Amino acid sequence: MISKVKNAMSNLVGGMMPHGHHHHHNHHAGGAQTCGPDGLPPRFPYGRPEFLELTPELLQYSTEHASRPVLTLKRGSRLPWRTGYAEVINAGKSMLNEDQACCEKLFVKKPSGKHRNSTLLDNNTRRSPPISVDASQKRDGTGIPLHFWGVFDGHAGSGAAIMASKLLHHLIKDRLGEICHLLENPSSAPPICLAKNGNPFQVESKKGASQEPEDPDAVCDSSVRFYMEKVVSLESLIMGVIETAFKQMDDLIEKEKASYAISGGCCALAAIHLMGKLYVANAGDSRAIIIRNKEVIPMTNEFTPESERQRLQYLGFLRPELLGNEFTHIEFPRRIQHSELGKKMLYRDHTMTGWAYKTIIEDDLKFPLIYGEGKKARVMATIGVTRGLGDHDLKVYNSNIYIKPFLSCVPEVKVYNLEENKHGPDDVLVMGTDGLWDVTTDRDVAEAVSTYLSCCDPSDPMRYTLAAQDLLMRSRGVLKERGWRLANDRLGSGDDITVFVIPLVGHETDT
């Protein structure tokens, strides 16, 4: 393993390592680009989050699986909201750290010029929208401020996680820009229908002329009030923006795979602060909790083969061709032996929560779509998370069966109203990849953070980073003769770990 890491590092320092442990050696000597398996260049080079400001030496140092150095924000650097950050590489399961993170302050603005009336508002056409990564726009300070934090836990390569960490927040910002005129007027409900120019559009009354109503009175025409019309809140429109942006991110990865090597897939967890509310969007098994007055408020659910069993079984039941004659959508408590044909075995299908007995038939001998328990549960014996971005060409080993139809790129979005709640300096949002939570419970995280912060100088700009580092250490443990061990001598997490600790108070000075 060590020699493999060394090998990768020489690539890395020469430029980047786009393919995680699926790398190979046709890189251009000393060149800035290493090509993927199809000879395609990577979409973005491998690296750690820019805000860490790593030198090439530090970047190399960060990938030492033997020592697993913890990276934090440099003293003197500063993230929006005094956000704290810490990360560490895995204990050897992949050559590079496949986690990625992003923390940005952006400004939501009306799209400029011709984009306004074209495809931007349109989620119907699945074209990838233009993305405005425009440094000047980022800093001129006009528009509605938007804060974004993302953690991306990659698998089977780091390409998707890196790309998502670079682009997802821009997609969200751009989609929000399209409804900017609605955000600027938060007291009135969003119009149900928009004309091409983005103004509210209402069908004309029977007596009216058949032109678009320029007369403001026409908008309130009573002849259409007869019909049921749901009131949609601005909040649910913002949720829709985030859901749609995740889909567009996933589509963009698929599209750009034609031109770039974008390896693997990733879980995506994003927190967006806009107009006094925190939107936490999760697709995968990362987790976010708010700690308020030492109490835990969960902001995410995990999406795993176990938690999404019924959704996946339902798809397998309705579209058996996706199972490629190799898998059965029915769940059994263990593999069935051929000698058990005709016996009765416990099972459950997509409709059931409990278990019942069924007579075993030939078809039941196929491998179960969902198999395994807890962290070992897998979809089609391949993947342990059921939502995320990328994975478009992930197949069952040695087969032509694609996993992607069973994966969802849509996050669950929860909303927390920051302005409706009082917060102290020790109240925080903690976001972490599963490496953090696998060995430390919500409750333990809350206790550790609360204890740590209460002992910390409230004016220390590093306090949230130090708290993040403390959390990370609790899950990584320390290297002993028998591996990475926690304080209680249990095994520490051997996974990549990424942690944000985000204070919920005192950011007024920052916006």
Added chain:
Amino acid sequence: MISKVKNAMSNLVGGMMPHGHHHHHNHHAGGAQTCGPDGLPPRFPYGRPEFLELTPELLQYSTEHASRPVLTLKRGSRLPWRTGYAEVINAGKSMLNEDQACCEKLFVKKPSGKHRNSTLLDNNTRRSPPISVDASQKRDGTGIPLHFWGVFDGHAGSGAAIMASKLLHHLIKDRLGEICHLLENPSSAPPICLAKNGNPFQVESKKGASQEPEDPDAVCDSSVRFYMEKVVSLESLIMGVIETAFKQMDDLIEKEKASYAISGGCCALAAIHLMGKLYVANAGDSRAIIIRNKEVIPMTNEFTPESERQRLQYLGFLRPELLGNEFTHIEFPRRIQHSELGKKMLYRDHTMTGWAYKTIIEDDLKFPLIYGEGKKARVMATIGVTRGLGDHDLKVYNSNIYIKPFLSCVPEVKVYNLEENKHGPDDVLVMGTDGLWDVTTDRDVAEAVSTYLSCCDPSDPMRYTLAAQDLLMRSRGVLKERGWRLANDRLGSGDDITVFVIPLVGHETDT
């Protein structure tokens, strides 16, 4: 309306009225059976629950829409656990009371003779199982005691609700009988695999002979322990029994429609007490709550077009042929006018919780699969509940599009451990059809019951029936010049209302 009711009543007194408001007039004069539209006899005659012991005169009186008399248990009658009961007919929306109820004490026993090894354990073959409605077995007092309460809220006729109220508990009892040997040994986990004789079956080790292991040691063979094996609890096996019994009930209705007129469909809510635990199974929009120490513990979720929107949209998306070219699976906040083609309208698909804008295309002009809000939300403009039994031939008006594929007959089962909690005489389970809950909240029901029972003689055998009647009156209201009105002058429920109030303590004397 009055003359229609009178007309129905003459049928009723002559025998029964199998078809609710879809009735017609080809009944045999004075005969015991009125035939359905296909000339088929009803599966069970119309009537009210047997435990009400109604005379024909009282049965007729019970259907007076004008006065809406409240029916309760007779003083002197007694249901298991001193269960309280009250019901009332609707204000005219259907000729007969389409609610039904059931309260029974049964005994779970091993199936006798040849059934044991045949189809009974087998949920694979969708044959309808033999049902043992055997009065002697019911009363000889051997076996594991099982208490059952069911409320069935019929629609488009009373046939399905009546049939379910007569048979569902027997199906559950019979399915439990098949695992009786497991119930009798609750300390050991149910075996994953059963041989034909019902004994645990384990595949042989490589070295073993290829006969079924008679040797008890063979069951613990270590060669199969290598594989992952989920531990399934007895509780989840009982949940599976209940889920399976609901499916069998639904299949039985479908099958017997070949020979009988079984009109409409019904929501089904059942509470089963077995071995110290209460299993509450709900398919539809009835509701059950436990009131413990004046606090509400919800025991059901409602299944409606709104709560199951995404499941239905997903089916419409995956199987568009079920929408018959008339409906779109995409939701819009209102109907779209043809003149709005090309405009942008808010929408959400099966993946979304929030809303986004899309350009309207021709296909979006179809009627939405889910349409309307709250109590007015409908699937395919037809039905306002998405789970239940029956409805096999329900079609969209004036079309050949079946609704049934979108309906689920599977209940959600919640478990409450009676023995793990302390209960006083005012702690109860309240079960009611939506007529009760539409105008009275959980909180109000809890307050009303707690207040009522605390003023009531604890030894009065009628106290729970009086509490049920009190609840019912709060939702029905009283007849004023402007219809049925509540104490606050708001409109009372015009629906059929059925209420059970079931004490959670003191039933030891009854078992």
